[in-house]
């Protein structure tokens with residue numbers, strides 16, 4: 001009995017370590033957002049009903065879920081960590097949003113973003129540096145990018161919130177990103 005319990009505890013810690021460690025190597029660690037911050041992000045993004053809203057590194061999917069419920073957008077998420085993929089799919093299922101949001105298990109650096117109207121990114125500077133500027137050529141010219149906490153270095157934002165932690169980029173306003181190392 002004790003052995004089974006020990007194995008379960010061990011498995012739990014291995015899963016937890018996987019959730020925390022794997023994403024660090026691939027791009028960005030996970031940091032769950034408060035509902036208040038999620039609402040701030042959605043308001044700042046000025047999402048319009050029917051828009052395709054992408055979250056690269058979608059975590060538990062709560063930003064996509066809230067955006068879909070409050071602004072009637074169609075959500076697309078890509079997440080490297082299979083456990084967070086399962087968690088977000090479960091939350092989407094219980095929220096009855098399976099026809100509005102799709103979550104893909106995969107690497108955001110290879111993800112097709114050509115259909116996105118708005119891309120939301122909560123990633124580190126290092127991960128953003130890997131995504132930009134190449135991602136700009138794979139996006140619609142009319143697409144908008146929203147970054148939380150970390151700005152895209154050397155890309156001029158069209159709007160910044162008063163707390164200096166939300167950044168909006170319009171591709172129509174210039175696609176030049178200087179190399180940053």
Ligand SMILES: C[S@@+](CC[C@H](N)C(=O)[O-])C[C@H]1O[C@@H](n2cnc3c(N)ncnc32)[C@H](O)[C@@H]1O
Nearest residue numbers: 023026027028030057058059079080107108122
């Ligand atoms: C700071 S969290 C943001 C989660 C979610 N977007 C949010 O705002 O609540 C970053 C997420 O990116 C995921 N991630 C890191 N590298 C990735 C990669 N290369 N491809 C897909 N997801 C990745 C992590 O697992 C983590 O869930």
